[in-house]
Amino acid sequence: MTQEHQATGESRLERGRRALAEIDGQAGENVVAALADIAPDFATYLLEFPFGDIYSRPGLDLRAREIATIAALTAMGTAAPQLKVHIEAGLNVGLSRKEITEIMMQMAVYAGFPAALNGLSAAKEVFGKRDALPLTM
Helix, strand or coil: CCHHHHHHCCCHHHHHHHHHHHHCHHHHHHHHHHHCCCCHHHHHHHHHHHHHHHCCCCCCCHHHHHHHHHHHHHHHCCCHHHHHHHHHHHHHCCCCHHHHHHHHHHHHHHHCHHHHHHHHHHHHHHHHHHHHCCCCC
């Protein structure tokens, strides 16, 4: 636990819930909810470690963390559901569609064209779903 975390008095779980809401919004909540009936403990681990411990650390802002996450998931080429959640998260923390597209194109150099193509396909789906949402005031 960092000194910053000690100072707030928040538990790992509380920090994780707060970070998940800020970063992933509804997409993250959907992931946690989907685990409730099959692996509720795993949902807790997901909240505590990645979000309560790692995403909450000082040193990188959320935008930089999402760039790294989108790049890694794109490079894996096998994590489309998680990539879609983090494309949403990237948009939520200020990445533009063009930046997300460029991240994926960059991965073609290091992970190959198939991984980049899969990433671009996931991005196209997320962008299309966002475009289909009704405008809210």
